[in-house]
Amino acid sequence: MSFLINGNSGKGPSSPADQGGFTGWTMVGVDPVTPQEAERARRDALVEGPRWVAAEFRAHVDRLTLAAPDTVAVGTPATVTATITQPGGRTVPVAAPASADWSASPSVHVGPADGVKPWQVARFDPATGTLTALRPADSVVLAVTVNGVRAEATLRLTATSGAVASAA
Known part of the structure; x- marks a missing residue:
């Protein structure tokens, strides 16, 4: 049953x-x-x-925050997290069992490593929260939507490391 x-x-x-x-x-x-x-x-x-x-x-979403580094070095995995703020100030990580829709610039593959296309400059795995730059790029956008609320971050993909910032 x-x-x-x-x-x-x-x-x-x-x-x-x-x-x-x-x-x-x-x-x-x-x-x-x-x-x-x-x-x-x-x-x-x-x-x-x-x-x-x-x-x-x-x-329920009062606020959705996406934290990602401003810059990601090619070949160095970066951690991306999303957090929901609910009524009363309760904070909840965006993870199962809550439903979330992750999306990105067309040049970014969202999902596991198998399926990356030759023209894509990065891949993001929502299951692990890991973004990996494959080639340098001026900017890519990574976004998450939870229950109709969207947050996004713009990242630069370089050959060297960068600082961390948050976007809401």
Whole structure:
């Protein structure tokens, strides 16, 4: 039997922010499956079937902050973090189970290392918060959106190290 344990909406969360506690709501989507997909799933419940149910855990956002270095040296991984400020001043790291959409300039690959295109100058892995410059570039933009609120940072990719700053 499938079930969903939903987060808190009208009261404070029962767990700390670093353990996934935040206030918000959940959007659930259900897509139809073909009769063949349904029959295959009935015959063998252990085989991964079609992705027909999706849930987005939408955190309440009073403020969203994206912290990234101004400059990233080629080949030196840099840490990027995002933080949600919720009602009452509670701060929550942007990480699972909260849903977040990461995006970037077209010259930046967002996702794991496999999939970087030849023209891309950097890659960002949202799962680890690591941005790696592959080639120098005057500027690239990295952005995160949580529940309709967006924060972005502009970074320069160089052959030498730079200072750290925050963008909101």
